[in-house]
Amino acid sequence: MKRSTRILGAVLLLAAVFAVGYFVGSPSRAPEKPATDQPAADGHEDHDHAAAEQPAASGESGGDVVWTCSMHPQIQLPEPGQCPICFMDLIPLTDGDGDGEVVSLRQIRLSSRARTLAEVEVVPVERRAVGLTTRLTGKVAYDETRLAEIAAWVGGRLDTLYVDYTGQQVEGGERLASIYSPDLLSAQAELIQAAETLERLADSRSTLTKQTAQRTLDAARKKLSLLGLSGGQIDAVLRRGTPSDHVTITSTTGGVVIERHVTEGAYVQTGAPLFTVADLSRVWVVLEAYESDLPWIRMGQTVRFATAAHPGETFEGEVVYIDPFVDRSTRTIRVRLEANNEDGRLKPGMFVTAAQRTEAGDDATPLVIPASAPLLTGKRAVVYLQHPDDPGLYYGQEIVLGPRAGDVYIVREGLSEGDLVVAKGAFKIDSAVQIKAKPSMMTPDAGAPAPAGHDHGMHAAGPPGAGTEMEMPDEPAYDVPFEFARQLPVLPQHYAMVEEAVYAARQGAVGVEAVRSAFKDFYDAVCAIDPTSITDQDAALLWKELSMLLRNDSFLGSEAEDVSEAARLFRTFEGHFAELRDAFPLAPPKRAALLQAPPAFRESLTQLFRSYLAMHDALSGDDAEAARAAADELRSLLGRVPADELSGEAADVWQEASGAMQDALDAMEGGDITAMRDSFQPLSDGLTTLITRFGGPDDTPVYEMFCPMAFDNQGGTWLQIQPDVLNPYYGASMLRCGEVRRELAPSEPATGDPMESPASSLLDTPAAFRQALAPIVSAYLGVQLALADDHLPTAREQARVLTLTLPMVDASGLSEAAATIWSDARASLEQGAAAIESSTDIEAARMGFLTLSEGMLTATARLGAGVNRDLYEAFCPMAFGNEGASWVQESEEILNPYFGASMLRCGEIERPLGVR
Incomplete structure (x- = not known):
């Protein structure tokens, strides 16, 4: 009993000691700096521990200090304290990446000393012939197709x-x-x-x-x-x-x-x-191959092998069969050769050794990187690239690797020739990126920028096809330029096709080939989007990150071996697409139903718009008198609009919009050009409402433009009929300041199919004008066929014909909108034809043909050129360094003018042209 009491007392005493030590020795949320007027306890008066522990807290650090946890780097706070997860003291982290260019969410900047300590080495990504000598063992066997069993009849x-x-x-x-x-x-x-x-x-x-x-x-x-x-x-x-x-x-x-x-x-x-x-005149040679050898073994290959019975002599056999399964005991795959044995020297049962040299890239020299460069995560890998103009700036890139060939990996997706890849030190850079809570190999979903009020977290991906109907957010996180936004609606269409294919494949309705095809179509669609018009840095960085992930997802999906792998890849793909859907406007803007109005009312709106354009031209040209005259005409026209027959919603819309326009015109009266510019914004708002609800002028595209600097950087909008910016708020001082926000189109009826394609923008042009364009179309098609045939002289001759024919086109009967469009198209046709005529090599001619095609696409799609011919817009995604290029052709079979015979069928038909 006494012994038990003593043990209990010792336990209680030990617990008390630990409790006191915890409360006394536990670090505070903010380490206190010792008083400077008293010596330290150890007698080192000049030793400042607080300064040593908080080097980044001084103003000399060169960046904003954040406090993070070494175990949970996603925790980043503006003040010191303890980690809310593990309660460890937070450590200071200086964010110095803001100095200089920002190119990626995964970037980090290293000083010269840090690069030396990390032993960072970079090499350029290059194209070169690579191969691997695969050494296999096996034995000679009977050819089972040459065995005969003699039986008693x-x-x-x-x-x-x-x-x-x-x-x-x-x-x-x-x-x-x-x-x-x-x-x-x-x-x-x-x-x-x-x-x-x-x-x-x-x-x-x-x-x-x-x-x-x-x-x-x-x-x-x-x-x-x-x-x-x-x-x-x-x-x-x-x-x-x-x-x-x-x-x-x-x-x-x-x-x-x-x-x-x-x-x-x-x-x-x-x-x-x-x-x-x-029959031993032909025998089999059965080899054992490891899984890593399979990428280098192909059907029909010739393999050399040797036997101990014939030293110094080699035999040849052709690969005729590869086992569709792996042997469970040896973890190898049998590869069967068929070898000639007329002389009978190969005896069944002989052991053989085979050495097979395989060159990678049958069609093109592959991109390769050192085997030490990628951080492997399966078929995907993360590499770090050095900025070509900033040796201290590194950023991560997710790529898709091919097989390893000795000391290099083949790159299948994600890099370009000449990129500077980190060959040594990538893991150390990745660790530093992870500490900063940015996307890395271990934490790929960290660090995405999110505007206030928007959640960019990944959505849980349910089983393919089993979820609810895909919904677009009411308002995307980023307001992106029209030129970029207009390209995005194709993505949810292809996503839905992938989702449907995966679901159907899991139900057994289709095979994995349908899923691969759907993934391939999505890959082509996302690769075709041009993001160069994005001006918001956060939006540009997030698009770069998400498009990279979606390209890799769809690339791997296009090569899925079976339905199970495709479904697994879709779950990752679905999550990345959910992030994209939250951040960017993937759906076309929803349009209200077109309001009914009498023809006289619509004609009056057209006259209002013409006077508005006159005022816009005057303001952008700094002509106050012309602007004042246009305002007077607008005021007069606005008062004469026959709106008495409008009722219900149409009357309400008219009353509100016309009232705003009238107030703006009243404010302009008697004012100078500055006052007119100040009131031009509400005038534009009212007219925008009328055009979107009642419809704009027939056959005329109307663009809503935006200048972010107008009205003390609050931004201002206005309407134009051409996409080239003519700023009415600044005039000549900043005439080109602004961008196209969107193209206004008439509202569709409420009963219309929301997935139906928008109406064609083909304008009504005189028959004589279209007839005059016919020889130009013929000459263009002659150039296209000549370049597809790699025949420069014919291309130059047809370009000359086109140049001589252009002046014969009479555009006097065109409307104002059509004349503007023809002027731009003609300039491209003249420039492209001249470049082809003067070219000394076919590649220069193809560059000129790109410009020529821009003009021809406009002439056919908007002005009715070649309307009596079956013309198509074709697109090659690989032209001009994978930037892609379009052209016009008369056949549905691809005849690629940018590559000729080398890749004659590369490309796809985008749409028929000249269809109303």
Whole structure:
């Protein structure tokens, strides 16, 4: 009892000591700096511990200090304290990446000293022929297609063996054995009797009797044939006239007897095996390959091998079969060669060693990086690139690797030739990036920028096809330029196709090929999007990150081996697409129903818009008098609009919009050009409402423009009919300041299909004008076919014809909008044709053809050029360094003018042209 009491007391005392030590020694949330007017306890008066522990807290650090946890780097706070997860003290982290260019969410900047400590080495990504010598072992085997089993056709006693040992060489038709068979004796007797009967009935007048005798003879011959007698043996029986009780078994093929199943004197049943004969003129060589060897082994390859029996000599065989499974015990895959063995020197059972040299990239020299560069995460990998103009700036890139070839990896997706990849020190850089809570190999989802009020977290990806209908957010996180936003609606369409294909494949309705095709289409779509018009840095960085991830997802999905792998890849793909959907405007803008209005009202709106354009031109040209005159005309027209017949919602929309326009015009009256510019914004807002709800002028595209600097950087909008910026708020001082925000289109009826394609923008042009364009279209098509045929002289000749024909086009009958469009198209046609005419090599001509095609696409799609011909817009994603390029052609079969014969069929038809 006393002992137990002592033990309990010791435990309590120990617990008390730990408790006191915890509360006394526990670090505070903010380490206190010792008083400077008292010496330190250890006697080192000048040793400032606080300064040593908080080096980044001073203003000399060159960046904003954040406090993070070394174990949980996603925790980043503006003040010191403890980690809310593990309660460790936070450490200071200076964010110095803000100095200089920002190119990626995964970037980090290292000082010269840090690069030295991390032993960072970079090498350029290069294209070069790589290969691997694969060494395999195996053995010679019989060709199973050349094995023959010799069996007894009849039952009986084996009286004589003409081949009595294995290994004996036999020829086709050679005697192997003789069998005594009572069944054979009776069958021969039946044959002889049937033949004699038919002979006696030769003079009979009864046709039926002779036919019966003939059928009996045929049946007897058939019976002997089934008992193993050849046609010659049956004829010999008939000539002999007496039955025999023995049958001779012959070999059906030439070769070597590799197995004898019977002995002389034995009784055998019908079908019993007697001998196995193998034709050794061709043999199999069965090799054992590891999984890592498979990328370098292809059907039809020639492989050299050697045997110990013939030192210094090599043999050749062709790969004819690769096992579709892995041996569970050896973890190898059997690879079968077929080898010629006419001289018989290859003996089945011999061990062989094979050395196979395979070059990578049958079609093109592959991109390669050092094997030490990637941080492997499966088929995907993370590499770090050095900025070409900033040696201290590094950023991560997720890529898709091909097979390893010795000391290099083949890169299949994600890098370009000349990129500077970190060959040594990548893991250290990744660790530093991870500490900064940025996307890295270990934490790929960290660090995405999110505007206030928007959540960019990854959505949980449910099973393909089993979730609810995909919904777009009411308002995307980023307001991106029109030129970028107009490209995005194609992505959810292709995403839906992928989702549907995966779901159908899991249900067994389609095969994995359909899923691969859907992923490939999405990959092509996301690669075709041009993000260069994005001006918001955070939006540009997030697009770069998400598009990279989606490209890799869809690239891997396009090569999925089976449905299970495709479904697994889709779950990752779905999460990345959810982030994209939250951040960017993937859906076309929803349009309200088109309001009904009398024709006279719509005509008045068209006149209002024309006067508005006149005022816009005056303000952008700094012409106050012309602007004032246009405002007076607008005021007059606005008061004469016949709006009395409007009712309901149409009347409400008109009253509100016209009231705003009237207030703006009243504010302009008597004012200078500055006052008119200040009121031009509400005037534009009112007219924008009218055009979007009642419809704009027929056959005229209307663009809403945006200047971010107008009105003290609050931004201002206005309307134009051409996409080139003409800023009315600044005039000549900043005429080109701004961008296209969107293209206004008439609202669609509420009953319309939301997925239906928008109406064509083909303008009504005079028949004489379209007829004048016909020879220009013909000359253009001549250039296209000549370049596809790699024939520069013909291309130059057709370009000359086009140049001579252009001045003959009379554009006087065109509307104002059509004339503006034709002016731009003609300039491109003239410039492109001149470049082709003066080109000295075909590549220069193809560069000119790109400009020529821009003009022709406009002429065909907007002005009706070639309207009586079946013209198509084609697109090649690989042209001009994978930037992609379009052209016009008359055939649905791709004839690529940018590559010619080298890749004549590269590309796809985008759309038919000239269709209303």
